Amino acid sequence: MVAGEHIGRTAxxxxxxxxxxxxxxxxxxxxxxxxxxVDRDEAALAxxxxxxxxxxxxxxxxxxxxxxxxxxxxxxxxxxxMLVNSAGIAGPTVPVTxxxxxxxxxxxxxxxxxxxxxxxxxAPKMAAAGWGRIxxxxxxxxxxxxxxAPIYSASKAAVIGLTKALGKELAGTGVLAxxxxxxxxxxxxxKNMSDAHVEIMLNKSPLRRLGSADECxxxxxxxxxxxxxxxxxxxxxxSGGRATY
Numbered sequence: 001m002v003a004g005e006h007i008g009r010t011a012x013x014x015x016x017x018x019x020x021x022x023x024x025x026x027x028x029x030x031x032x033x034x035x036x037x038v039d040r041d042e043a044a045l046a047x048x049x050x051x052x053x054x055x056x057x058x059x060x061x062x063x064x065x066x067x068x069x070x071x072x073x074x075x076x077x078x079x080x081x082m083l084v085n086s087a088g089i090a091g092p093t094v095p096v097t098x099x100x101x102x103x104x105x106x107x108x109x110x111x112x113x114x115x116x117x118x119x120x121x122x123a124p125k126m127a128a129a130g131w132g133r134i135x136x137x138x139x140x141x142x143x144x145x146x147x148x149a150p151i152y153s154a155s156k157a158a159v160i161g162l163t164k165a166l167g168k169e170l171a172g173t174g175v176l177a178x179x180x181x182x183x184x185x186x187x188x189x190x191k192n193m194s195d196a197h198v199e200i201m202l203n204k205s206p207l208r209r210l211g212s213a214d215e216c217x218x219x220x221x222x223x224x225x226x227x228x229x230x231x232x233x234x235x236x237x238x239s240g241g242r243a244t245y
Contacts, residue, residue: 007033010077011035011083011084012082014118015137016086017037019187021037023217029057033056037058065109077125079125082132082133083118085136085137091106095150123170126170126174130174135223137159138157141156146201176229178233180238184210184211186213187213205241
């Protein structure tokens with residue numbers, strides 16, 4: 001990576017109050033970017049911004065599934081050079097036959113609709129400028145399907161499909177769109193899962209451990225860089241050896 005590579009550039013990171021989003025924000029800020037932290041948890045957002053003191057940071061508290069709010073947020077920025085869609089929720093750990101419709105809609109609203117809306121409104125600004133990087137955080141669950149996490153799996157599979165389509169649509173504009181598909185990471189989302197569910201995921205991993213948010217952020221950092229120039233519409237696994245295709 002080039003020190004100061006992102007000076008003068010703006011990065012929008014959703015789900016930035018904690019976990020992967022905050023780890024990504026920290027790395028992009030260290031490279032000189034103006035990082036716009038997006039999250040619906042105002043208190044956690046303020047704490048995240050405080051933890052990045054000394055960097056050029058601003059915050060936006062909003063519901064990523066609200067198109068009017070997303071349009072206002074993106075429209076209020078002079079430019080967007082990087083977009084990292086990290087906002088996500090797991091939903092309940094139950095089988096399809098017991099999954100409440102309200103939870104289905106909530107998971108889809110954050111994981112898929114939110115990702116779609118930020119891509120929809122940010123991509124034209126990037127294309128007009130002739131340069132941009134979009135990174136959507138998917139999941140290995142979206143490739144394999146995780147038992148008792150059916151809607152999380154479905155939402156992340158949809159994010160992968162969206163990213164592949166978007167990468168092809170934006171080809172030639174200078175804007176690249178890629179996805180990262182992590183296995184279980186040591187984040188609040190996983191900490192809130194049952195021990196039994198986490199154990200199932202660990203048993204699938206040849207490395208027999210959880211990944212870290214910073215390991216994921218390192219991959220995102222590269223995907224947001226000028227060094228990433230021939231990858232678009234792609235899915236990059238971060239699986240501890242678990243991925244099989």
